[in-house]
Amino acid sequence: DGGITQSPKYLFRKEGQNVTLSCEQNLNHDAMYWYRQDPGQGLRLIYYSQIVNDFQKGDIAEGYSVSREKKESFPLTVTSAQKNPTAFYLCASSVRDRGQAFDTEAFFGQGTRLTVV
């Protein structure tokens, strides 16, 4: 089945540790995104990538890093520099904007809940 897969579903991290969240899609989408979701707040963009080997910082990139070595994969590393990493992380993908309004749908993974212990 085509879709976007995040793993793991739950992740626990000790303070001072780096952790990497996986995001894989087989939708042949060029664009991929990482969002953070906190209670009572809308999704906030961490990083996004419009094409392989290129990515851009979003609104809250500090303390996070990404790579985009393959079209299908966009892993997110939460570093020890992120002061408050406990949150629900969502990965999404979409086709590249071709100027057709109906194309721009973000398909989401099922999320990873990260907890710092």
Next chain:
Amino acid sequence: KNQVEQSPQSLIILEGKNCTLQCNYTVSPFSNLRWYKQDTGRGPVSLTIMTFSENTKSNGRYTATLDADTKQSSLHITASQLSDSASYICVVSRTGNQFYFGTGTSLTVIP
């Protein structure tokens, strides 16, 4: 500033009743507006899409409206079911694959 605001923040209704959720936005240039349903602990799933030229669109018991002049959208849920309990997120797309998210309306349907 590109923003999306939703109201109410939360809503509790009896099973079988109707409800309407609101979304106001200031995103420009506008590409489309989608309503997503997000079950607890899951990723959001698209319910409807509205482009600039569309005023209303239905998907089963869900009907979305768009007034591009006033930059307002609504999602009407008819004959609510317990499975409708979720967070409903309004997402406005700007050209260039840019998405702007509302904070969502948490809907609880009780028997």
